[in-house]
Amino acid sequence: MTEIIDGEAVAADVRDEVAAHVETLSDAGVTPGLATVLMSDDPASETYVSMKQRDCEEVGIESVHVEIDADAPAEELYETIDDLNAREDVHGILVQLPVPDHVDKRTVLRRIAPEKDVDGFHPENVGRLVAGDARFKPCTPHGVQKLLDAYDVETEGADAVVLGRSDIVGKPMANLLLQKGPVGNATTTVCHSRTEDLEGKLATADIVIAAVGVPEFVDGSALKEGATVIDVGINRVDADTEKGYELVGDVAYESAKERAGAITPVPGGVGPMTRAMLLYNTVKAAGLQSDMSIDLD
Numbered sequence: 001m002t003e004i005i006d007g008e009a010v011a012a013d014v015r016d017e018v019a020a021h022v023e024t025l026s027d028a029g030v031t032p033g034l035a036t037v038l039m040s041d042d043p044a045s046e047t048y049v050s051m052k053q054r055d056c057e058e059v060g061i062e063s064v065h066v067e068i069d070a071d072a073p074a075e076e077l078y079e080t081i082d083d084l085n086a087r088e089d090v091h092g093i094l095v096q097l098p099v100p101d102h103v104d105k106r107t108v109l110r111r112i113a114p115e116k117d118v119d120g121f122h123p124e125n126v127g128r129l130v131a132g133d134a135r136f137k138p139c140t141p142h143g144v145q146k147l148l149d150a151y152d153v154e155t156e157g158a159d160a161v162v163l164g165r166s167d168i169v170g171k172p173m174a175n176l177l178l179q180k181g182p183v184g185n186a187t188t189t190v191c192h193s194r195t196e197d198l199e200g201k202l203a204t205a206d207i208v209i210a211a212v213g214v215p216e217f218v219d220g221s222a223l224k225e226g227a228t229v230i231d232v233g234i235n236r237v238d239a240d241t242e243k244g245y246e247l248v249g250d251v252a253y254e255s256a257k258e259r260a261g262a263i264t265p266v267p268g269g270v271g272p273m274t275r276a277m278l279l280y281n282t283v284k285a286a287g288l289q290s291d292m293s294i295d296l297d
């Protein structure tokens with residue numbers, strides 16, 4: 001029987017733990033604060049940001065939201081970040097990606113104070129992650145680790161294939177799986193658009209993490225029998241539904257379910273975990289900024 005990995009349920013557990021930490025911090029006079037910055041007209045980005053604000057409210061994190069016109073000069077975003085860096089009530093800052101083409105993403109990510117970089121994308125935090133001394137693990141890969149742990153998926157010595165080499169998911173995911181320690185020690189292969197013999201690599205993978213952003217890129221027939229499949233893709237595909245689209249993963253769910261030992265659905269798999277780990281990073285940031293250690297791991 002294929003196990004369906006329930007991201008909503010694991011995320012709810014994380015939110016409960018986060019809420020308890022928020023209470024501890026609040027008792028000590030610190031209310032964790034998260035600033036979300038949206039500079040985009042992309043409906044998916046708008047949805048994610050409003051979900052993040054709702055999550056904050058649920059666990060008692062103060063949320064500050066800044067919206068910047070997508071056509072505004074890039075300087076407006078940079079100055080907003082400077083203002084948020086200076087605010088004592090803001091412990092975490094997240095600029096929703098992607099930003100418009102005229103904005104330099106690298107400048108944005110470097111401008112956020114590393115101690116408030118709850119995405120873990122600042123070069124200082126990337127370096128710390130790679131060195132095995134993470135301050136903030138990027139939310140999606142950290143969420144995937146939590147799912148693997150919650151469902152007792154053995155990573156030690158497993159052959160893991162990460163599809164995609166993005167800075168948000170692929171690269172940090174591979175790093176985490178490689179590292180010594182819990183939910184690590186995997187033999188990890190990162191595959192991308194120039195990879196040769198992708199079929200061969202997938203056919204022997206015990207764990208497949210798909211993060212390419214292409215609907216149903218992986219067919220079930222490509223998988224090893226019993227593999228664990230973590231689908232990071234959340235693609236909006238035109239459909240005759242109320243919203244005019246449906247959400248489809250990077251893995252063809254029905255065919256993959258036939259073959260996988262465990263699989264995440266889309267929606268309800270990795271997405272809720274991305275949001276839950278953002279809350280966790282925010283309480284961790286608030287703890288670090290007030291000399292109180294918060295550790296969920």
Ligand SMILES: Nc1nc2c(c(=O)[nH]1)N[C@@H](CN(C=O)c1ccc(C(=O)N[C@@H](CCC(=O)O)C(=O)O)cc1)CN2
Nearest residue numbers: 047048095096097098119139234267268269271272274
């Ligand atoms: N600054 C960042 N920008 C982006 C990140 C990120 O980690 N930091 N990741 C992605 C998207 N993302 C986070 O913002 C994200 C994607 C999906 C979900 C989610 O909850 N998905 C739900 C379905 C939601 C829907 O109905 O559309 C699910 O999968 O069940 C949360 C966050 C890009 N940008």
